[in-house]
Amino acid sequence: MGFGALIDGTGRAAEATGGVDYLVWLAPALLAVSAVQSAAFESTYPVLSGFKWQRIYHAMTAGPLSPEQVALGHLSWTVAKMGVSGAVFVGVVAAFGGVAGPGIALSLLAATLTGAAVAALVMAFAATVENEGAAFNGLFRFVVIPMTLFSGTFFPVDRLPGWVQPVTWISPLWHGTELARDAALAVWRPLPVLGHLAYLAVLLALGLVLVQRSYRRRLAR
Amino acid sequence: MRGIDVEVAPGEVFGFLGPNGAGKSSTMRMIACVSPRSEGTLQVLGMDPGVDGPRIRARIGVVPQQDNLDAELTVRQNLEIYGRYFGLSRAHVRAKAVELLEFAQLTERADDAVEPLSGGMKRRLTIARALVNDPELLLLDEPTTGLDPQARHLLWERLYRLKREGVTQIITTHYMDEAEQLCDRLVVMDGGVIVAEGSPAGLIERYSTREVLELRFTPESAPTAADLAHLAERVEQLPDRLLLYAADGEHVHREVARAGHRPLTALVRRSSLEDVFLRLTGRSLAE
Structure with a gap:
């Protein structure tokens, strides 16, 4: 919010945000970013811990639960936590006048969908990591942080050099941010919305397949 | 593993003995319906682990070599939540946890976190947790490794109590005194094959x-x-x-x-x- 005040203070924010107050413009995107960040965190070290440090996954699958169920259970918990912390975030932002209308509820859903897709993919990867090593650091440094910086969270991607813009299209966070922001600002553009939803749905479906497969491989051997 | 032909009768306490790397834990993981087997037949409680894995796992208790308690939960919650994985009702697991805390002599520590517990206490809790579903078959992979003599004797006494209650037990160990204390019958494994089979006394008579x-x-x-x-x-x-x-x-x-x-x-x-x-x-x- 301080960031927004600085930008608004120069009078240049309105030009980039299409006349919308910077905080109102930023809030839904931050919702998506925090969903993706907590998705990435909850899907790395806690997953390795389940397999290796505390080994609670092994305890679970010693009972009637299957590796697939354990994977889906962990993912559901991550998604539930994202949803709850996102709702709290919306409450706080609303108190500071950062919410334009009820569309923010859809933003929360879009953010949670984005987080779920990222979480499933990251969990699938984390389940293949045998040693802590540098795998997770690399993931955070070279995937998560660049994604948060160049997905249109803090500034519109059309401010980036033209050749970088197509790169942002592969970022799930960019799709989530577009959805969340359009919903918050009550902008209705059917085709882009469908495109973003489809992209995130495909990633989530892929993540679900991969995460169940990697949990089975790791636990049933 | 090659030619691990064994049969364990209900109510029996059966041991797999062998040096490290003999194939004991791998055998146990197959019996526990966790690891798939590449060949051969295996029946647990009359069912095939390849087909009825979850149904078998619901009726057995597993004490792994390494404790895998949930450090984010208290002693009591570890029992209650584990019971819920078996689809047991809240009321049932609540009552069962009280009974198991008593069994494991952990009643005073019921609402403490798991982390500060001693090795012996964690081991007792792991065994208690494996009993939450009243298993017909209990698999114990090196149950007393790393414990002090007091803790070992207490555990042996608890396992003997379970035997009297009719719980079938399969134990791996490389402590010979433990095998003599607990097992009705055992096999000695080496390099993935069985090299001898019998009761502790029978084996001593035959090989020494x-x-x-x-x-x-x-x-x-x-x-x-x-x-x-x-x-x-x-x-x-x-x-x-x-x-x-x-x-x-x-x-x-x-x-x-x-x-x-x-x-x-x-x-x-x-x-x-x-x-x-x-x-x-x-x-x-x-x-």
């Missing part, structure tokens, strides 16, 4: 003698194993000792003295499962 005479000499006065071979059923030469296997150790001791040998120390002891184990799996390190 009733007594063992351990003699220690000064390097100058030490006779060779061949010098004493005629005095015992079997003589084993170790770097620092001679072991003479015989039915009557005292008698052999007198014969050794009469033959003019003067050992520094002499000890007569009963033959144990350890003698059997070392004879079958050798004295060199497995790994």
Whole structure:
């Protein structure tokens, strides 16, 4: 919010945000970013811990639960936590006048969908990591942080050099941010919305397949 | 694993013995319906783990080699939540947890976090947790490794209580005294195959003698194993000792003295499962 005040203070924010107050413009995107960040965190070290440090996954699958169920259970918990912390975030932002209308509820859903897709993919990867090593650091440094910086969270991607813009299209966070922001600002553009939803749905479906497969491989051997 | 042909009757306590890397844990993981087997047949509680894995796992209890308690939960929650994985009702697991805390002598620590517990307490909690579903079959993978003698004896007593209650148990261990204490019947494994099978007493009878005479000499006065071979059923030469296997150790001791040998120390002891184990799996390190 301080960031927004600085930008608004120069009078240049309105030009980039299409006349919308910077905080109102930023809030839904931050919702998506925090969903993706907590998705990435909850899907790395806690997953390795389940397999290796505390080994609670092994305890679970010693009972009637299957590796697939354990994977889906962990993912559901991550998604539930994202949803709850996102709702709290919306409450706080609303108190500071950062919410334009009820569309923010859809933003929360879009953010949670984005987080779920990222979480499933990251969990699938984390389940293949045998040693802590540098795998997770690399993931955070070279995937998560660049994604948060160049997905249109803090500034519109059309401010980036033209050749970088197509790169942002592969970022799930960019799709989530577009959805969340359009919903918050009550902008209705059917085709882009469908495109973003489809992209995130495909990633989530892929993540679900991969995460169940990697949990089975790791636990049933 | 090759040719692990065993049958365990309901109510029996059965042991897999063997050095590290003998294939005990792998066998246990297959029985626990976790690891798939590449060939051969396996029936647990009359069902095929490949087909009915979840249904079998719902009726067995597993105590893994490494404790895998949930450190984010209290002692009591570890029991209650684990019970919920089996689809047991909240009321049932609440009552069951009280009973198991009593069984594991952890009632006073019920609402403490798991992390500060001693190794023995964690082990007891892991065993208690494996009993949350009243299993018909309990699989214990090296249940007392790393515990102090007090904790081991308490655990043995608890496992004996379960045996009296009719719980079938399959145990892996490389502690011979543990196997002698607990197992009705056992197999000795080495390199993925079974090298002997029987009751602890039967195995001692078959592979060893009733007594063992351990003699220690000064390097100058030490006779060779061949010098004493005629005095015992079997003589084993170790770097620092001679072991003479015989039915009557005292008698052999007198014969050794009469033959003019003067050992520094002499000890007569009963033959144990350890003698059997070392004879079958050798004295060199497995790994």
